Each structure stands twice: as structure tokens, then as C-alpha cells.
Amino acid sequence: MKKLGARGQKVLKTVHLLLAGLWVGGAVGLNLLIICLGPAASGEELLGYNLAAILIDDFVIIPGAMGCLLTGLLISGLTPWGFFKRKWVAIKWILTIFCILFGTFVLGPTVNNQPDITIKFGLDALANPEYQSNYFYSVLGGVFQILALAFMVIISVFKPWREKA
Ligand code: HEM
Incomplete structure (x- = not known):
């Protein structure tokens, strides 16, 4: 397959980093919101927290992921870089797909079901x-x-296990 030039690779990497920042930032924001906000003083306030969590999930985490x-x-x-030429890239593939499936089928419902209960x-x-x-x-x-x-950010920067190159 035809490869991108140096400029194209930089543009692609920039977009990749912006989206990775969105995913990490959204995940941290959502957890802070769930752990630190409260205790709510009324049902309306609690519903507001529940809906804010869904907003971060739907408009920050999911687009980032x-x-x-x-x-x-x-x-x-x-x-x-290829798909499986480097061990750290292969691990990112596995972890990213795992995190997306885990987020969709395990974490998503725990956030999306709260408003109905409230x-x-x-x-x-x-x-x-x-x-x-x-x-x-x-x-x-x-x-x-x-x-x-965080592990994926670390292995992306350090690019370990070079013997596979
Ligand atoms: C399918 C999933 C992914 C693949 C195949 C992938 C692949 C790559 C590759 C090959 C690079 C090096 C690009 C270059 O230097 O030109 C890179 C950079 C990077 N990726 Fe990913 N990535 C994936 C997902 C993620 C995720 C989920 C995160 C973090 C949330 C992430 C964070 C980063 C960071 C921080 C860099 C910049 C490292 C640096 O050069 O200093 N990536 N990615």
C-alpha cells in the first residue's frame, strides 16, 4: 500500500494525539465527576450529575476512542509503523480494542442507566x-x-521492545 509523505504523517500524528488527549481527558473528567461531585442535595441535582456523566461519555470519550x-x-x-511489526503497536491494537469493547458493554450501561433510577x-x-x-x-x-x-501513552513515547523491528 502507498505510504504517506513526511508532512502527511505529521498531520496524521497530530490528529491522533488530539484524539488521544480527548479520550484520556474525558476518562479523567468522567471519573472525577462520578467520584468527587456530591453528595447531591436533591433528586434534581443527582439527575444533573447523571446527565453530565452521559454528556462526557457521549461527546468526549466516545469520539476520542x-x-x-x-x-x-x-x-x-x-x-x-505497520500493524504488528512492532510489539508496542500490536499491544496498542489489542488494548485499544479491549478498552472500546469494555467501555461500550461494561462501563457504558453503568453510566447510562443511572438517570432512569434517579x-x-x-x-x-x-x-x-x-x-x-x-x-x-x-x-x-x-x-x-x-x-x-496511561500505559498506552507511555509505550507510545518509549516505543520499547525494539528487537522485533
Ligand atoms: C489502534 C490503536 C492505535 C494504534 C495502532 C496506534 C499507533 C501509533 C503509532 C504507530 C504511533 C507513532 C506515530 C509516529 O511517531 O509517527 C503512535 C503515537 C502515539 N499514540 Fe497511538 N495508536 C493507537 C491508539 C492510541 C491510544 C488509545 C493512545 C492513548 C490514549 C495513543 C497515544 C499515542 C501517543 C501519545 C503517541 C505519540 C508518541 C510519540 O511519538 O511521542 N495511541 N500511535
């Missing part, structure tokens, strides 16, 4: 077992997600 995947695909296909129970949602379980797993999974993203 999808953008990283797409630019990762372009970098692998259109530059000499609308039903008001401030008492805080004592609801389903709400509490969603809260616990979104924090636990969220911290894991941030660690995985």
Missing part, C-alpha cells in the same frame, strides 16, 4: 442497590481504563 481507533488504523496502514427514586436512588452497583463498577472500571490509557 473512535478517533484513536480510526487514526491508529490510518497510521498502521499508511505509514511504515427519575424513579429521586435522591433515594443513592440507597438503591442497582444504583450503588453501577456506581461501584463505573469507578472501578473507570480507574482501570485510565491506567490502560
Whole structure:
């Protein structure tokens, strides 16, 4: 396949970094919001927190994650880095796909289901077992997600395991 020139590679890398920043920033923001805001004084306030979490997920994290995947695909296909020539790039592929699946099927529902519980129970949602379980797993999974993203940033910069090149 035809490879990009030096300028094209720089443009692609810039877009990749902006989107990676969006994903990491969104993940940190969402966790801060879930862990640090509160305790809510009313059902309306709690619903506001729940909706803010969904807003960050839908408009910051998901575009950042999808953008990283797409630019990762372009970098692998259109530059000499390739898909599996380097161990650190292969690991980024596996981790990125894992994080996207984990975010979509495990973390997403724990955030998206909260407003319905709050609308039903008001401030008492805080004592609801389903709400509490969603809260616990979104924090636990969220911290894991941030660690995985930080690991990907580190291996991208250090580009270790060069013997495979
Ligand atoms: C399919 C997924 C991904 C692939 C295949 C991929 C691949 C790459 C490659 C080959 C580079 C080197 C580009 C160059 O120097 O020209 C790079 C740079 C970078 N990537 Fe990714 N990436 C992916 C996802 C991510 C994710 C999820 C993050 C973090 C959230 C990330 C963060 C970075 C950073 C910080 C750099 C710049 C490192 C530097 O050169 O100093 N990437 N990526």
C-alpha cells in the first residue's frame, strides 16, 4: 500500500494525539465527576450529575476512542509503523480494542442507566442497590481504563521492545 509523505504523517500524528488527549481527558473528567461531585442535595441535582456523566461519555470519550481507533488504523496502514511489526503497536491494537469493547458493554450501561433510577427514586436512588452497583463498577472500571490509557501513552513515547523491528 502507498505510504504517506513526511508532512502527511505529521498531520496524521497530530490528529491522533488530539484524539488521544480527548479520550484520556474525558476518562479523567468522567471519573472525577462520578467520584468527587456530591453528595447531591436533591433528586434534581443527582439527575444533573447523571446527565453530565452521559454528556462526557457521549461527546468526549466516545469520539476520542473512535478517533484513536480510526487514526491508529490510518497510521498502521499508511505509514511504515505497520500493524504488528512492532510489539508496542500490536499491544496498542489489542488494548485499544479491549478498552472500546469494555467501555461500550461494561462501563457504558453503568453510566447510562443511572438517570432512569434517579427519575424513579429521586435522591433515594443513592440507597438503591442497582444504583450503588453501577456506581461501584463505573469507578472501578473507570480507574482501570485510565491506567490502560496511561500505559498506552507511555509505550507510545518509549516505543520499547525494539528487537522485533
Ligand atoms: C489502534 C490503536 C492505535 C494504534 C495502532 C496506534 C499507533 C501509533 C503509532 C504507530 C504511533 C507513532 C506515530 C509516529 O511517531 O509517527 C503512535 C503515537 C502515539 N499514540 Fe497511538 N495508536 C493507537 C491508539 C492510541 C491510544 C488509545 C493512545 C492513548 C490514549 C495513543 C497515544 C499515542 C501517543 C501519545 C503517541 C505519540 C508518541 C510519540 O511519538 O511521542 N495511541 N500511535
